[in-house]
Amino acid sequence: DAGVIQSPRHEVTEMGQEVTLRCKPISGHNSLFWYRQTMMRGLELLIYFNNNVPIDDSGMPEDRFSAKMPNASFSTLKIQPSEPRDSAVYFCATGGVRTEAFFGQGTRLTVV
Amino acid sequence: AQSVTQLGSHVSVSEGALVLLRCNYSSSVPPYLFWYVQYPNQGLQLLLKYTSAATLVKGINGFEAEFKKSETSFHLTKPSAHMSDAAEYFCAASNSGGYQKVTFGTGTKLQVIP
Numbered sequence: 689d690a691g692v693i694q695s696p697r698h699e700v701t702e703m704g705q706e707v708t709l710r711c712k713p714i715s716g717h718n719s720l721f722w723y724r725q726t727m728m729r730g731l732e733l734l735i736y737f738n739n740n741v742p743i744d745d746s747g748m749p750e751d752r753f754s755a756k757m758p759n760a761s762f763s764t765l766k767i768q769p770s771e772p773r774d775s776a777v778y779f780c781a782t783g784g785v786r787t788e789a790f791f792g793q794g795t796r797l798t799v800v
Numbered sequence: 801a802q803s804v805t806q807l808g809s810h811v812s813v814s815e816g817a818l819v820l821l822r823c824n825y826s827s828s829v830p831p832y833l834f835w836y837v838q839y840p841n842q843g844l845q846l847l848l849k850y851t852s853a854a855t856l857v858k859g860i861n862g863f864e865a866e867f868k869k870s871e872t873s874f875h876l877t878k879p880s881a882h883m884s885d886a887a888e889y890f891c892a893a894s895n896s897g898g899y900q901k902v903t904f905g906t907g908t909k910l911q912v913i914p
Contacts, residue, residue: 692843721902730906731890744901779843781902788834789892789902791843 692792694780700798706768709795711780712761721789722755722765723779731779737763770799802827802893806905814913819863819878821908823891826872831893833874834902835865838888847889850874861885886912 693712701707713720722734735745737757745755752771757763767774777796781789807822825831832851836844848859855867861884865876874891891905 719901723904731904733901733904736901781844783902788832788846788849789894791836791845793843 692780692782692790694778694792694795696795697793698796698798700800701770703771703799704769705799706766707770707774707797707799709765709767709778709780709797711763711765711782711792713763713780713782714784714790715761717782717784717787717790718760719783719789720757720763721781721783722763723781724776725779725794726776734765767797770797772799775799802831802895802901802903804891804893804903804905806889806891806908808908809906810909810911812911812913813881815883816880819876819881819885819910821876821889821891821910823865823874823876823905824872825874825891825893827893831895833865833867834892834894835859835863835874835876836890836892836904837861838890838907840887844890847876881910881912883912883914886910 695710721736724732734747735755740757755765775798777794779794781791783789803826805824834849835847837847838844848857850857850867858864863878888907888909890907892902894902
């Protein structure tokens with residue numbers, strides 16, 4: 689298995705633009721997590737899905753952020769409009785029943 | 801709700817010295833516990849995990865951790881630090897059943913001094 693695949697690896701965008709981050713989970717994993725990592729706030733859980741259903745989105749910072757999981761093999765995290773304070777590394781992680789979370793390599797987002 | 805506390809955001813050790821990174825969890829039900837390592841510009845990689853089997857868990861790269869229910873701790877140790885161990889380490893916990901929401905600690909950056 690290729691592991692959790694995130695794209696793009698790096699994204700630079702201008703303030704106000706829409707940004708879409710993508711994640712392909714490990715086949716067979718039924719849980720998917722989106723995390724944000726910054727120097728100031730560390731690793732924050734934004735949202736997690738179980739069997740494609742959003743279970744807890746209490747970590748989503750505001751309405752500008754949205755996440756979808758239309759099927760078991762794909763998820764997106766969208767920021768619209770983006771702001772400089774959204775600059776961070778965004779990680780997708782997936783897990784199976786009673787397994788650890790496997791992390792992707794992350795997307796480094798820079799909003800200028 | 802589960803919470804994980806890592807004592808010390810930065811730890812420095814000399815090469816060859818003992819590494820001890822501390823982690824405490826809060827849960828009335830013993831959770832699944834994990835230690836992850838993150839090297840610069842990379843994702844998190846699992847070092848080891850505890851899933852209610854043996855209380856002393858051995859992981860990759862010579863690391864191990866001991867689950868102590870009485871102390872609600874899961875400290876990470878390595879007898880002899882290598883320069884390559886310099887990284888950030890995260891302790892994490894998840895519920896033992898149902899959904900696998902993982903709660904992470906704030907991380908500890910390990911510096912290894914030559």
